[in-house]
Amino acid sequence: MGADGTSLFTPEQLAFCQALPKIELHAHLNGSIRPSTMEELSQQLDGAPISLPELQRLIRQTTMIGFHFLPLPSASPTLLLAASRTLGECFKLFDVIHRITTTHEAIQRITREVLEDMAADNVVYAELRTTPKARPEQGMTKESYLDAVFRGIADYYASSRRAADIQVRLLLSIDRRQSAEEAMDTARLAVQLKDEGVAGLDLSGNPSVGQWGTWRPALDYARQHGLKVTVHAGEVWNPEETAAILAWRPDRIGHMCCLDETLEKQLLDSYIPLELCLSSNVCTESVPSYAAHHFSAFHATGHPVVLCTDDTGVFATSLSREYALAAAAFGLSNEQLTQLALAAADYTFLEPGEQRALRERMEAAVEVER
Numbered sequence: 001m002g003a004d005g006t007s008l009f010t011p012e013q014l015a016f017c018q019a020l021p022k023i024e025l026h027a028h029l030n031g032s033i034r035p036s037t038m039e040e041l042s043q044q045l046d047g048a049p050i051s052l053p054e055l056q057r058l059i060r061q062t063t064m065i066g067f068h069f070l071p072l073p074s075a076s077p078t079l080l081l082a083a084s085r086t087l088g089e090c091f092k093l094f095d096v097i098h099r100i101t102t103t104h105e106a107i108q109r110i111t112r113e114v115l116e117d118m119a120a121d122n123v124v125y126a127e128l129r130t131t132p133k134a135r136p137e138q139g140m141t142k143e144s145y146l147d148a149v150f151r152g153i154a155d156y157y158a159s160s161r162r163a164a165d166i167q168v169r170l171l172l173s174i175d176r177r178q179s180a181e182e183a184m185d186t187a188r189l190a191v192q193l194k195d196e197g198v199a200g201l202d203l204s205g206n207p208s209v210g211q212w213g214t215w216r217p218a219l220d221y222a223r224q225h226g227l228k229v230t231v232h233a234g235e236v237w238n239p240e241e242t243a244a245i246l247a248w249r250p251d252r253i254g255h256m257c258c259l260d261e262t263l264e265k266q267l268l269d270s271y272i273p274l275e276l277c278l279s280s281n282v283c284t285e286s287v288p289s290y291a292a293h294h295f296s297a298f299h300a301t302g303h304p305v306v307l308c309t310d311d312t313g314v315f316a317t318s319l320s321r322e323y324a325l326a327a328a329a330f331g332l333s334n335e336q337l338t339q340l341a342l343a344a345a346d347y348t349f350l351e352p353g354e355q356r357a358l359r360e361r362m363e364a365a366v367e368v369e370r
């Protein structure tokens, strides 16, 4: 198996998945940064520039993993991060990424590029999530951070010939390192920006940090004000928290790798849609292998599941690649892959009429391919 996992599926499987119109419901903005942009931004920092060697050193030091240049057929040699780091190492890497994406310009740029990459991968609808950040030393408030994200989206629509192909909504993330007050600020901001394309709130961040009770009032507030809520749960073994999250009934749940029989039954009974990220879970060792991933068991029971990428930049993946991995690991037919992609429309945080329109648009695109 290559470091990028390409030998895990056939070129035909990947080509089919690339042609499939797809929905991305779990993608973190900063984790989806292009590695080439990461390298460039690291060299453009004012004040304390981080050169590539320094960045590599930092990454090796924090994750014991280096960069690998892999030649890709359609592009110049591309910088990929080797896959396989534990969750703790992964969160140190996010801190490194956050050190090089501190300006409004950087946030605007990575937002545009993430949308370009998704559109090129035939993603027709995306809910992009990010933690609004205040950086007083950069003159950045949570509001101005989000303005930069909105400008990045506008830049994408202004510059792309295929602009109409991808519809975007934002989810604001609460980081588990944040206090109840900071979480509430983010929830208020999300409610204020409902008409600007913010569809919901997300709880994410290092799963070994913090307590569910801290952020729950903010999630309650968002829900009471008509926003949808998705929560990362069960990324590590924490049965009390996972049970409490299930009892709260988020509109969607991410990961759910670490479950016992009771929790699994509770989840199945809840029918809450699951956002599943194969590469992320395998790379961080939240699950032992693709073949052992819980996608298969949940999909087989008819539980609502949607394949997502999590962090394309960190895990060197794309949504097509995630579909191809699932095709190969679980023996999914092209028809099953198509139904999986179409079903995701029902789990978006769009209004029911918008969900139907999205599904019809996807069905029309699938017909053209047939």
Ligand code: 6MZ
Pocket: 028, 029, 030, 031, 090, 094, 095, 129, 130, 131, 173, 175, 176, 204, 205, 206, 207, 232, 235, 280, 284, 310, 311
């Ligand atoms: C939990 C994750 C994550 O918000 O700065 N994030 N949270 N589990 C994961 N699995 C690997 N991957 C990413 O994007 C980066 C942030 O998203 C969350 C972390 O809080 C990370 O700092 P933004 O755009």
